Amino acid sequence: MTDASIPQVQIEIRDVTMAYGANVIQRDLNFTINRGDIFVIMGGSGCGKSTLLKHMLGLIPPSSGDVLYDGKSFFQASAAEQGAMRQRWGITYQSGGLFSAMTLEQNIALPLELYTQYTPVEIADIVAYKLALVGLAGYQTYYPSAISGGMQKRAALARAIALDPDILFFDEPSAGLDPISSRLLDELIVQIKESMGATVVMVTHELPSIFAIATNSVYLDNISRTMIAYGNPTELRDHSPQPVVRQFLTRAAAAAIEDKP
């Protein structure tokens, strides 16, 4: 997709190859994510979606290639610049990633205490507001282990949006949730994204979520070990030249395809 509006590009994945030791998971990944997109990274289990997200978050450097934010390489930036970039991100992890030794209030207050000049009273107010946004008003003093999995995911979302980030990353936000909670979470993501104008990057293989909210996507194939589709998921479903992608998106019986572990 060579669009004329290049300044819109916010994140660029350039020649990224991911490998564990000699075992290459994905190679030659090249794509861009535009400002304001809800971008979905999809693919079958074990194709490296979560690993790609870890590269994008700078947790593990890729075997080769680079990730650029607003044209600036993350892995070549200094520690201070990396810290500044990270302050503009909000992230929820597959297992939530809430700090289990802290209450929900302390969890959400932590980034505010670190990066803002608010007084403790103001922070308490902001925490109450963020918890109310995700439907958890009044749960300030609960520990993550005392609430359900769906509530943990929402609390993690509240922490991710604590600093009104530019980019939101979600690793399988609705995995393990029932269809209703999962839909509510999707709606919540769209609402928050629209009201804050953030870019959303999501790893998921939940088809309803993908069609409901994604504006752009990339498909990582675990047989050819590279990306084989890039574009709006609805268009990919109807017009992708790759049968694998159409099958994935229509959940068709995998007659011609073997799902390798």
Next chain:
Amino acid sequence: MNSQPPEYQLSDEGSAASSLVLSGDWIQGQDPANFSQLKSELSSVSPTSLTADGSSLGAWDSELMDFLLQCHDYCRAQEIAFATRNMPQGIEKLLAVATAVEARPQPGQDSPSRPLSFNPLHALHDAIGDLQESLAFTGEVTIALARLARGKANTRLSDFKKFCYQAGPDAFAIISLTSVLVGMILGYLGAVQLQQLGAGIYVANLVVIGMLREMGVLMTAVVMAGRTGAAYAAQLGTMQTNDEIDAITTMGISPVEFLVLPRMLALIVIMPLLTIYANLLGIIGGGIVAGGLGISPLQYMLQGETALAFNHVLVGLLKSLVFATLIAVAGCRAGMNSGRSSSAVGQAATNAVVTALVYLIVADAAINILFQQLGL
């Protein structure tokens, strides 16, 4: 129920084609047919095609499927055409499913599992890897400490206080018990020897010097390595499994500053205090033994005072600072480098205690030799 043992009959059908007629009940509880026997028969016949015939087959379960799959794999490897005829429909379907995906080549590239045998080279390799990891970790901690000294580190006072409490007051009971008993053990050990020389009163000197210089601090360190060092490893390891450490990193906070420093500093502050407490109780323990030998508490105290020198106290406290650092480094490093599974967290805790104990003994010996040379 009368079931027949499983049997097969390999017969030549002419023009290098063989048939394998299966009969009997191929079920669990029957003596299984031996595939290696068939293999040697096949290799002596070396047919170009093999057809498994199920017309006289009785009952069957996975036992038969296993046998057929081995036949299939062997035939594929030897380039023999394998076919079935007159088989129950279920067998045909299962065989089709089982052979649909080719087996992954056996030498797995991504997870080379290590045999359960001792190899000194591996052990050495592991030890060097551990040492490198420790050094790298110590470097990170040093950088974080430098940032803390300049007031730039994300280390929270509330965390520090919490860990001080966990390492200190929470440990009082067990430290009390061990130090009184160690003091008594020292007392008995000395009493038996010294009384033979009529020098029973010198038990006081032995206990005071022994506790202050050596046993008080070493026993405290051993207890803290098992109690606090392992707890640090388990806490940090669990946070690793739960993506919490990733969450801290991507919040732009250094996990070393945020998680390791408060734990380490708490232990460094608390250990000398616990050591003083342990020394006191140990000396009291020795006094109890001395009382049993007919030495009055006053005599014990006066005699003990003659042995009490400031440098003994100082040696013990200096050791406690070194030991606290070593325990915290061993525990936190094991936790931070833990894998992301529950077994990895257990391993991290074990690793923390073992490494800490080795460090403690080596450091204690080194410090003793150093002070011996310095004449302290």
